[in-house]
Amino acid sequence: MQGVLFDLDGILTDTAKFHFAAWSRLAQEKLGVTLPAEFESRLKGVSRVDSLVRIMDYAQVTDQYTPEQIEQMANEKNGYYVQAIEKLTQADILPGIPALLAELAARKIPCVIASASKNAPLILKNLGLTSEFAAIVDPAKVAHGKPAPDIFSAAAQAIGASPAECVGVEDAVAGITAINAAGAVAVGVGDPQELAAAEIIVPTTADLTYAVLEQAYQARAK
Numbered sequence: 001m002q003g004v005l006f007d008l009d010g011i012l013t014d015t016a017k018f019h020f021a022a023w024s025r026l027a028q029e030k031l032g033v034t035l036p037a038e039f040e041s042r043l044k045g046v047s048r049v050d051s052l053v054r055i056m057d058y059a060q061v062t063d064q065y066t067p068e069q070i071e072q073m074a075n076e077k078n079g080y081y082v083q084a085i086e087k088l089t090q091a092d093i094l095p096g097i098p099a100l101l102a103e104l105a106a107r108k109i110p111c112v113i114a115s116a117s118k119n120a121p122l123i124l125k126n127l128g129l130t131s132e133f134a135a136i137v138d139p140a141k142v143a144h145g146k147p148a149p150d151i152f153s154a155a156a157q158a159i160g161a162s163p164a165e166c167v168g169v170e171d172a173v174a175g176i177t178a179i180n181a182a183g184a185v186a187v188g189v190g191d192p193q194e195l196a197a198a199e200i201i202v203p204t205t206a207d208l209t210y211a212v213l214e215q216a217y218q219a220r221a222k
């Protein structure tokens with residue numbers, strides 16, 4: 001294993017609740033609808049604009065807004081979201097992550113962020129994790145979001161590795177699909193049925209260890 005390609009939201013820290021709160025506020029204020037709770041997981045791994053498209057679809061208002069208005073609403077949601085993530089600290093890092101990053105650093109295995117979030121640099125900074133990563137792929141610079149392979153291909157490239165030499169870690173179905181499409185080895189965190197396409201699935205981030213990632217990598221090589 002020459003590198004580890006990390007999703008951020010739901011892997012390094014739990015931001016889904018902040019995304020959901022920000023979208024709920026926007027949906028209420030601008031579209032007059034209350035988002036059902038299942039939207040929290042339905043928007044995992046989905047880009048900002050695609051999330052808004054799904055919400056507008058739910059509110060049945062898709063044809064009523066201009067592209068400029070849609071962009072304005074996405075910006076407004078991001079304002080609410082940034083207010084929440086500005087308060088993140090080291091205490092918000094998910095269990096097991098600091099130990100995993102230390103194990104990978106001790107083995108000189110580079111780590112890269114492959115997140116759809118344009119807020120990844122700010123989140124990493126507030127978690128105090130920026131220096132643990134060799135690179136952060138800019139999602140604005142890849143042609144297609146997850147489930148397309150682009151962001152994981154770019155992440156491997158950022159460390160001079162081929163995707164086949166890397167393990168990708170994800171909590172979203174679209175992310176597992178993207179890792180597989182890139183030709184990297186997928187490790188899923190969450191529900192084994194939902195993430196069945198991953199090489200190995202663990203229940204929580206506390207179960208992520210170097211040994212698990214290496215096991216997934218070796219299993220795929222067979």
Ligand code: G6P
Nearest residue numbers: 009044045046048116117118119
């Ligand atoms: C991640 C999250 C999504 C979010 C996307 C874009 O994939 O799981 O819920 O919509 O990033 O995040 P951003 O911070 O750029 O709005």
Ligand code: MG
Nearest residue numbers: 007009010171
């Ligand atoms: Mg995620």
